[in-house]
Amino acid sequence: MPQFPLLVATTLLSITLFGWLLVLGRSLLIPFVIALLVWYLIVALAEAIRAIPLGPLRLPRLVAVTAALAVIFVVFSMAVDILAANLTALARDAPVYQARLDQILKSGSVWVGLADPVQMRDLVPDNALNRALSAGANAITQIAGSASLVFIYVLFLLLEQSTFDRKMARLFSSPERMEIAFLMRERITGALRHYLGIKTAVSVLTGSLTAGLLTLLDLPYAALFGFIAFALNFIPTIGSLIAVIFPSLLALVHFETLTPFLVISLGLGTIQFLIGNLLEPRLMGNSLNLSGLVIMLSLSFWGAVWGITGMLLCVPLTVMVLIICAQFPASRPVAVLLSADGEVGAPMVARGPAPPE
Numbered sequence: 527m528p529q530f531p532l533l534v535a536t537t538l539l540s541i542t543l544f545g546w547l548l549v550l551g552r553s554l555l556i557p558f559v560i561a562l563l564v565w566y567l568i569v570a571l572a573e574a575i576r577a578i579p580l581g582p583l584r585l586p587r588l589v590a591v592t593a594a595l596a597v598i599f600v601v602f603s604m605a606v607d608i609l610a611a612n613l614t615a616l617a618r619d620a621p622v623y624q625a626r627l628d629q630i631l632k633s634g635s636v637w638v639g640l641a642d643p644v645q646m647r648d649l650v651p652d653n654a655l656n657r658a659l660s661a662g663a664n665a666i667t668q669i670a671g672s673a674s675l676v677f678i679y680v681l682f683l684l685l686e687q688s689t690f691d692r693k694m695a696r697l698f699s700s701p702e703r704m705e706i707a708f709l710m711r712e713r714i715t716g717a718l719r720h721y722l723g724i725k726t727a728v729s730v731l732t733g734s735l736t737a738g739l740l741t742l743l744d745l746p747y748a749a750l751f752g753f754i755a756f757a758l759n760f761i762p763t764i765g766s767l768i769a770v771i772f773p774s775l776l777a778l779v780h781f782e783t784l785t786p787f788l789v790i791s792l793g794l795g796t797i798q799f800l801i802g803n804l805l806e807p808r809l810m811g812n813s814l815n816l817s818g819l820v821i822m823l824s825l826s827f828w829g830a831v832w833g834i835t836g837m838l839l840c841v842p843l844t845v846m847v848l849i850i851c852a853q854f855p856a857s858r859p860v861a862v863l864l865s866a867d868g869e870v871g872a873p874m875v876a877r878g879p880a881p882p883e
Contacts, residue, residue: 555832556835566718616747630778714846733755741792751773816866858870
């Protein structure tokens with residue numbers, strides 16, 4: 527068999543096997559990946575806390591890590607409580623909103639002149655809204671239930687953090703390879719810190735403006751939709767669209783007139799457009815260097831493999847793949863295809879020991 531077809535077949539087989547293993551082990555891998563993300567956030571937050579000026583003093587690392595753990599635990603607990611309470615109330619009120627939507631569809635059918643009025647069950651299955659809300663509540667319950675496992679992973683990561691560099695150094699047979707590996711880790715860490723820092727700040731701004739607008743217009747569940755806008759902002763393109771559709775549909779069935787619906791739709795759309803297309807690109811710059819098409823393909827792949835967790839993590843995972851593939855000649859073409867402009871930089875070179883003075 528010729529060399530190139532064999533290489534293509536081997537690559538496709540490896541990708542298929544890798545994807546199958548990801549799907550098969552999702553119940554084990556997803557909590558661990560979430561734990562890695564939480565551990566990374568704790569370390570970054572602890573460093574930020576230690577950087578707070580206290581004159582000549584500086585907080586000990588143990589105190590900073592404890593404070594970061596407390597902050598993340600409080601935020602997580604508040605988010606779970608808000609989501610559970612709002613989803614329960616929304617599930618209770620769902621039949622009222624569904625009846626209101628049937629009335630709107632009937633009025634619209636009469637206005638258009640349809641002989642057979644369109645009803646809610648013609649568009650979506652019966653009790654689809656209730657099932658969706660129940661699924662959302664179950665997802666929140668599962669996340670809260672797996673929090674203990676995630677906490678155990680995070681605890682062991684924090685305890686063994688001091689040995690990571692020593693273990694990583696022992697993996698390589700030469701100092702040059704070890705240095706290149708540390709340089710790759712440093713580049714990945716820098717790219718992820720830049721992305722997560724800016725994305726988190728922008729998402730907090732998006733969620734706050736969303737909740738503020740909905741509260742100003744007296745739409746129920748403003749805190750819930752604000753948190754949804756915050757979380758969905760981490761999902762490229764699709765997340766922003768969903769964050770506008772859900773509160774707009776609720777406004778359509780909650781208010782008696784179309785004015786609040788139009789104000790909410792245009793207001794949320796303007797917020798998403800200004801932040802997603804003007805503010806975020808200016809802050810983010812070209813640091814990620816990912817193709818838009820690659821981001822959408824990555825979104826589809828990781829969404830199919832790991833569901834909503836994969837969609838949230840698709841950009842960081844793709845950035846890691848690009849940086850690693852750019853380092854090796856055999857995989858460098860993959861990095862070029864993943865990049866936005868084809869410029870992935872020169873492979874890292876070990877600097878070696880400093881020359882004697």
